[in-house]
Amino acid sequence: MSFLPPNYHPLFSRGEIAQRILTLGAQITQSYKGKPLTVLVVLKGSYVFAADLVRAIELPINVEFIGLRSYGDRMTTSGVVEITMDVKHPLMGEHVLIVEDIVDTGLTLDYLIKNLRTRNPASLALAALLHKPSRTKVEVPIDYLGFEVPDKFVIGYGLDFAGKYRNLPEIGYLDPPPDMA
Secondary structure (H helix, E strand, O other): OOOOOOOEEEEEOHHHHHHHHHHHHHHHHHHOOOOOEEEEEEEOOOHHHHHHHHHHOOOOEEEEEEEEEOOOOOOOOOOOOEEEEOOOOOOOOOEEEEEEEEEOOOHHHHHHHHHHHOOOOOEEEEEEEEEOHHHOOOOOOOOEEEEEOOOOEEEEOOEOEOOEOOOOOOEEEEOOOOOOO
């Protein structure tokens, strides 16, 4: 792809991602058979993953969206989480599956899970495309995980650098990482 920066290195191909999502979809289908499921997509980074994942879940589902911000255009989280768009449908009594692009420090997901618990769902679970365990500050339970990644600045398949590269059909990293100063 001609628009890739020269410091881009591939991690997971389109095929590897597709196969893993089919596996996750089958696991989620089995877990929620006979239960009403609401898939809560965390915007913006997880929209590509969520679109493919919901098509791999063979159940009737509701889909809701929530917008969170803790990074802005920086490489590291500010530690302050802001809800930029809230769900429109009440979650009380619902089985809720949070769909997130990457669990990095865990701070954003910890905040979200605590917030959602106050809304009295029947259950909460987390599906994350990526987990970067080396950066964990707060442990959050990941019920359905795509891939673990090294401590690299990852882009593609919904993940961005300053709003760009979300449209890559694969996941890669920038090395050296971008200079955000």
